[in-house]
Amino acid sequence: MDHERKSRQQLVDELDRVKLQCSRLEANHRRCEKALRESQHQLQQAQKMETLGTLVAGVAHEINNPLNLIIYNLPLLRKIWVDFLPLLMERRQIEPGRKFGGFSYDFLQDNLARLVADMDLAASRMAKTVADLKSFSRQSNVAEKFPVQVNTAVKNAIRLSRATLKRSAVHIELSLADDLPAIEGNLQSLEQVIINIVINAVQAIDHSRGKIRITTGVQVKDGRVYVRIADNGRGVPSEIADRIFLPFVTDKQTEGGTGLGLSVTYSLVQAHGGEIIFKSRPGQGSEFTVCLPSLLERQAARVLVVDDDLTIRRMLIEALTMDRRYLVEEASNGFEASIKLGTYRPDLLILDIFMPEMDGLELCRIIRNEPELSEMKVIITTGYPEHPKLNEIGKLGFSNILLKPFKLGALVAAVGKILDGV
Numbered sequence: 001m002d003h004e005r006k007s008r009q010q011l012v013d014e015l016d017r018v019k020l021q022c023s024r025l026e027a028n029h030r031r032c033e034k035a036l037r038e039s040q041h042q043l044q045q046a047q048k049m050e051t052l053g054t055l056v057a058g059v060a061h062e063i064n065n066p067l068n069l070i071i072y073n074l075p076l077l078r079k080i081w082v083d084f085l086p087l088l089m090e091r092r093q094i095e096p097g098r099k100f101g102g103f104s105y106d107f108l109q110d111n112l113a114r115l116v117a118d119m120d121l122a123a124s125r126m127a128k129t130v131a132d133l134k135s136f137s138r139q140s141n142v143a144e145k146f147p148v149q150v151n152t153a154v155k156n157a158i159r160l161s162r163a164t165l166k167r168s169a170v171h172i173e174l175s176l177a178d179d180l181p182a183i184e185g186n187l188q189s190l191e192q193v194i195i196n197i198v199i200n201a202v203q204a205i206d207h208s209r210g211k212i213r214i215t216t217g218v219q220v221k222d223g224r225v226y227v228r229i230a231d232n233g234r235g236v237p238s239e240i241a242d243r244i245f246l247p248f249v250t251d252k253q254t255e256g257g258t259g260l261g262l263s264v265t266y267s268l269v270q271a272h273g274g275e276i277i278f279k280s281r282p283g284q285g286s287e288f289t290v291c292l293p294s295l296l297e298r299q300a301a302r303v304l305v306v307d308d309d310l311t312i313r314r315m316l317i318e319a320l321t322m323d324r325r326y327l328v329e330e331a332s333n334g335f336e337a338s339i340k341l342g343t344y345r346p347d348l349l350i351l352d353i354f355m356p357e358m359d360g361l362e363l364c365r366i367i368r369n370e371p372e373l374s375e376m377k378v379i380i381t382t383g384y385p386e387h388p389k390l391n392e393i394g395k396l397g398f399s400n401i402l403l404k405p406f407k408l409g410a411l412v413a414a415v416g417k418i419l420d421g422v
Contacts, residue, residue: 064130066190071127073212074120081112083420144274147182147295148190150216150225156187157194158214170210177217181296183225189268196261197229197288204233204286220321220328223296224274230287236280244278301419302327306337306363307381316350318413319408334358338366341373348419350411353382353389359388368396377418381406 026201091098092105100108135197157392158165158172165172194214201212215228234302236244243264273293303326305316313330320326329344335358337351349367360380367373380393383404390401403412 013171022212031179039272046145048071049067063126067123067126067130068125070119075121077239078113078116078120081116085109112414145186148178148185149182150190150292151176152225153187153190154194154214154216154227157191157198160191161195161198164199164202169208170202170205170207170212173213174178175213175215177215179217179327180218180225181223181294182273184294185292189271193265193268193290194227194229196265197290201229201233201286203230204235205233206234218294218296219291223294223327224291225266225294227290228287229289230285235282235284235286236278237282245276246370272313272317289367296327300325300327301347302329302345302350303350304329304331304337304344305413306331306334306352306355306360307350307352309333309352312352315408316411319412325412326415334360334366336361337363341367345372347377349376349378350380350413351380352417353380353384353387353393361392364396364398379411379414379418 080082080172088105088108096105096106154176155175158174197214198214202210205212210232212229212231214229216226217228218225228384245262266276269290269292274291276288276290278286278288303320305313305320307313310332313332316323316329317330320328329340329346331340332356335350337349338358351360351363360382364378367376367378377400378398379400379402380390381402381404384390385403387403400418401412402411
């Protein structure tokens, strides 16, 4: 009877373990589905913006030609009026009651010059809109690119925006990281990106305590440089939040806004191979983050750290990124790592053996059986040097073993030797 109860309890325990694994797998599946939906949304957004860019380029071209005719002829019309006015006043003596286009001599004398000036002003504003449209349509052309420091672009943009900032009495707070890696880009285009976001922030601040904080830094995991611009303005209305980067979408029509500033910004960031994201809550301000690929990405090796212990992962990531030698991604178990390896190709995998859901041995088998992954370099970390699973991993051809506990310096040295082929 005791043996039977024990067997029954073992079955119950095994069933509970299987249920727990199924629950974890289901949670991972939901996370993957969410990530896939987000990727699909980003792709649809990019395709939408590309289509709009083509359409906008054609519209801008069609508007530009007749607009140029208006702009070129208005100065001529103004000059004709200046020469014609004395003759008109002489004619007034002969036909004092005559009207031209329904207007009297007095009205024409007092207002026609202003009417022409208003047309000139309207045409100039339209020309600015057309120029913005053309900038938006140039998604793949930001002129020549050179190594650029993002901090330089930020400082130049603030200097160029000084007049607007002074009028608005908005306080600018800078927190620029030292020794940022350079990016390959166009300085003037990056300045325009920052100016557009700053001006957008100024226009969103409708109180006397306005503040804009600009932060730069580098993302440890992927080596991208970021510029984060946060304000304490009124925020983005929820009804336009999902369309904020589309042309002519704005809540500032009464303030003269055209809804093109953020559209141009989006296209310029895309042309640099970057992305721009924002978060906002009505009445609590907005935060825009521009992420740009740096030259560091071309130089640094990529490492994927797989360990179910969060503390260990953080220590390994800190050691590998301390001098920005490596770009590091992480996964908490073999299942999560296998999903990442579907699209991410690290130069080296640092892999723990004992993990829930899918352990290191199972992942090693997947790597060895997948032709695209079979040559991947791997370091195995374990605290159980005599465990049979370690022998199985050795039979698969993975011989770089690092026994826990190890010194972080030893890990970094081992990573360097393996990546250098020593």
